[in-house]
Amino acid sequence: MKVLDTPKTADLRNDSFINKLAIVASMSGLLFGYDTGVVSGAIVYMRVQMDLSPFQVEVVVSSTILAAAFSSFWGHHIMDKYGRKFTLMVASSIFIVGSIIMGASFGPYHKGLTMMVIGRITVGIAIGLASEAGPLYISECAPPPLRGKLTTLFNIAVVGGQVFAAILCGALSYLPWSYNWRLMLAFGAFPALGQLLGFLSLPISPAWLVLQGKEEEAEIVLRQIRMIPVQQNEDGEIIPDPVQKELKEIVDEFEESKKKQHVSLFRLWTAYPSIRRAMILGCSLWAVSQLAGINTIMYYGASIVRKAGLGGDRSFDIWITVPLYFMQLVGIIICYNIIDRWGRRPTLLFSMTLVLIGLLTIGTGFATDNGILTIIGMVCYLFAFGVGLSTMPYTMNAEIYPTEYRGVCVAQSTGVFWATNFVVSLTFLTLARVLGNAGVFFLYAGIVFVSEIYFYFVVPETSGLSLHEIQAIFEQKPEESVGLSDTSTDGIETTEYGSTDVSPDVSSSPAERKLPMFV
Numbered sequence: 001m002k003v004l005d006t007p008k009t010a011d012l013r014n015d016s017f018i019n020k021l022a023i024v025a026s027m028s029g030l031l032f033g034y035d036t037g038v039v040s041g042a043i044v045y046m047r048v049q050m051d052l053s054p055f056q057v058e059v060v061v062s063s064t065i066l067a068a069a070f071s072s073f074w075g076h077h078i079m080d081k082y083g084r085k086f087t088l089m090v091a092s093s094i095f096i097v098g099s100i101i102m103g104a105s106f107g108p109y110h111k112g113l114t115m116m117v118i119g120r121i122t123v124g125i126a127i128g129l130a131s132e133a134g135p136l137y138i139s140e141c142a143p144p145p146l147r148g149k150l151t152t153l154f155n156i157a158v159v160g161g162q163v164f165a166a167i168l169c170g171a172l173s174y175l176p177w178s179y180n181w182r183l184m185l186a187f188g189a190f191p192a193l194g195q196l197l198g199f200l201s202l203p204i205s206p207a208w209l210v211l212q213g214k215e216e217e218a219e220i221v222l223r224q225i226r227m228i229p230v231q232q233n234e235d236g237e238i239i240p241d242p243v244q245k246e247l248k249e250i251v252d253e254f255e256e257s258k259k260k261q262h263v264s265l266f267r268l269w270t271a272y273p274s275i276r277r278a279m280i281l282g283c284s285l286w287a288v289s290q291l292a293g294i295n296t297i298m299y300y301g302a303s304i305v306r307k308a309g310l311g312g313d314r315s316f317d318i319w320i321t322v323p324l325y326f327m328q329l330v331g332i333i334i335c336y337n338i339i340d341r342w343g344r345r346p347t348l349l350f351s352m353t354l355v356l357i358g359l360l361t362i363g364t365g366f367a368t369d370n371g372i373l374t375i376i377g378m379v380c381y382l383f384a385f386g387v388g389l390s391t392m393p394y395t396m397n398a399e400i401y402p403t404e405y406r407g408v409c410v411a412q413s414t415g416v417f418w419a420t421n422f423v424v425s426l427t428f429l430t431l432a433r434v435l436g437n438a439g440v441f442f443l444y445a446g447i448v449f450v451s452e453i454y455f456y457f458v459v460p461e462t463s464g465l466s467l468h469e470i471q472a473i474f475e476q477k478p479e480e481s482v483g484l485s486d487t488s489t490d491g492i493e494t495t496e497y498g499s500t501d502v503s504p505d506v507s508s509s510p511a512e513r514k515l516p517m518f519v
Contacts, residue, residue: 017224017225017227018141018142018143018146018226019150020202021138021141021202021203021225022141022142022150022153024195024198024202025134025137025138025154025202026134026138026153026154026156026157027157027191027195027198028088028091028092028127028130028131028133028134028157028195029130029131029134029153029154029155029156029157029158029161030158030160030161030164031092031126031127031130031161031188031191031192031195032127032130032131032161033157033158033159033160033161033163033164033165034162034164034165034187034188034191035064035123035127035161035165035188036162036165036298037163037164037165037169037321037325038165038168038169038184038185038187038188039060039061039064039185040165040166040298040318040321041165041168041169041173041181041184041318041321042169042181042184042185043057043061043181044173044181044317044318045177045180045181045314046060049177049178049181050112050113050116052113056113057429058425058426058428058429060113060117061425062422062425062426063117063121063124064121064123064124064127065124065418065421065422065425066121066418066422067120067121067122067123067124067125067128068124068125068127068128068131068418069128069415069417069421070128070415070418071126071127071128071129072128072129072411072414072415072417072418073128073411073412073418074411075128075133075411076132076407076408076410076411078090078129079132079136079208079407079411080208080211080407080408083204084133084136084137084140084204084208085137085199085202085203085204087129087130087133088133088134088137088195088199089196089199090129091126091127091129091130091133092126092130092192092193092195092199093192093196094122094123094125094126094129095123095126095130095188095189095192096189096192096193096196097122098119098120098121098122098123098124098125098126099185099186099187099188099189099192100119100186100189101115101118102115102116102119102120102123102182102185103119103182103183103185103186103189104119104182105119119185123188126192128418131414131417131418132410132411132414134154135154135395135397135398136398136407136410138150138151138153138398139151139395139398140205140206140208140467141205141206141221141225143226143246144464144465144466144467145340145464146340147395147398147399148339148340148344148395149336149339149340151391151394151395151399152332152335152391152394152395153336154394155332155335155386155390155391155394156329156332156333156336159325159328159329159332159386159390160329161191162298162325162328162329163322163325163326163329165184166318166319166322168184168187169184170315170318170319170322173314173315174315203221203224204217204221205221206218206219206221206222206225206247206250207250207406209221210247210251210254211254211403211404215247215251218247218250219243219247222243222246222247223243226242226243226246228241228243249467249468250467250468252468253402253403253467253468253471254404265408265412268408274471274474274475275402275405275409277474278400278401278409278474279401279409279412279413280458281396281400281458281459282393282396282397282400282401282409282410282412283412283413283416284451284454284455284458285392285393285396285413285455286393286397286414286416286417286420287416287420288389288447288448288451289389289390289392289393289417290420290421290423290424291420291424291444291447291451292355292359292385292389292447292448292451293359293424293428293440293441293444294385294390295421295425296425296444297324297378297382298325304374304378304437305375323379324375324378324379324382325382327379327386328383328386329386331351331386331390332390332391333386335347335351335386335387335388335390335391339391339395340464342463343461343463344392344395344396344459344462344463345459345460345461347388347391348388348392348455348459349388349452349455349459350387351385351388351390351392352389352448352451352452353384353452354380354383354384354387355381355384355385355389355448356445356448356449356452357380357384358378358379358381358382358384358385359377359381359441359442359444359445359448360377360441361374361376361377361381362378362441363377363438363439363440363441363442363445364438365377365438366436366437366438366441367438393413393417396462397409397410397413397414398410399470400462400470400474402471403467428440460473460474
């Protein structure tokens, strides 16, 4: 695989290349979001034309999720052997094939349904690979001061894809029912093709190159991304620069993790407390984000609007989801601008508080047959979810694991995401029949309430730290790592890249460290 040459000019303030890299990689999120949003609109027509039962609807929706869970859990083998970039290009290609299969689901009832499920599974395999490789590729290429913002782009793309899918479904809803939903599903091939072509001009992850023992090539890539060429003094000696320091940190982290040797996932859980702490946190973040019920609204948004008593014709039901999805996008854009200033921890806890309020409002709206209150709750919920709970699992899972085991750990946590996503999407309609519409959302609210208390005690602050420094947090005892974020300016210094860097004050006692919220 080709590595780009060292740039001939440098500008520390020129982020154009890293922005391009992040945007192209984030298109994996757009594909995920598009599939999530498009099935909400397409299923409105598909279930009528194919005469699908509620269980068959759940199978069509959840088959993608189950396939994504499988591919994400085993995708680390491809990521570690062939690289993050290669994995993303493979995912784009598979998504194109899956979109075509879904769009071509013609034929008698059983044949058409079978083709649809095959297409959904194919797309799910692609989404599972991309959902773990995309944020990881961005995180390993981004400078520490920009890592939070750039990984947030992935989540912006997810929700942007959902909004775009809702708009497209609304526009295509006026076409004949016999093929409008097929066009909705097949259109996903176009952004996948765009991402595939975009990756042709992007470099390989420098961290992955270090894993392969290609340190010289890793330095070339880092200089390409950072726009910092090799500089020499009058005696011809190379002048030390931030790239060399960053490369040394990557190499040191890799060498340190190599001492643990290649071990099984079971051994990672049982033999290494620091890695176990990180894995528990990463898996918990993903599980809670899904158990909060977000994809019940994403997958069944139009159906929920109809249940709230505000539905009109099917086109109206689809169009009304556009502003709802857009509110989550607004929340994520706000998160993009505050995640590195507020920090991961306070942003997450603030978001979960608002999510809890939104879920209680939705449940109350259903309990009192107040459709307007239900919609207000959905708006509050989606906005709040976008502000933090939507983004933090992507950001923190991409930065809290050691280099040597980052692939398998991210794959595991992403597998938890898809597994809980599958459970929630497969059980929503059934739970709604058993508990009632209000009962389901009160159940989700209870999960969020308990989870916020848990995260208050276990989530550390990682904003502004290098990946190497983050590992030091998890080497400490859990009670020492919780309070590492202080909203004051103590311990903040300017990095070589011109931004502030928050260094953990490991010299102070846990009692002296202030929690960023509620204390």
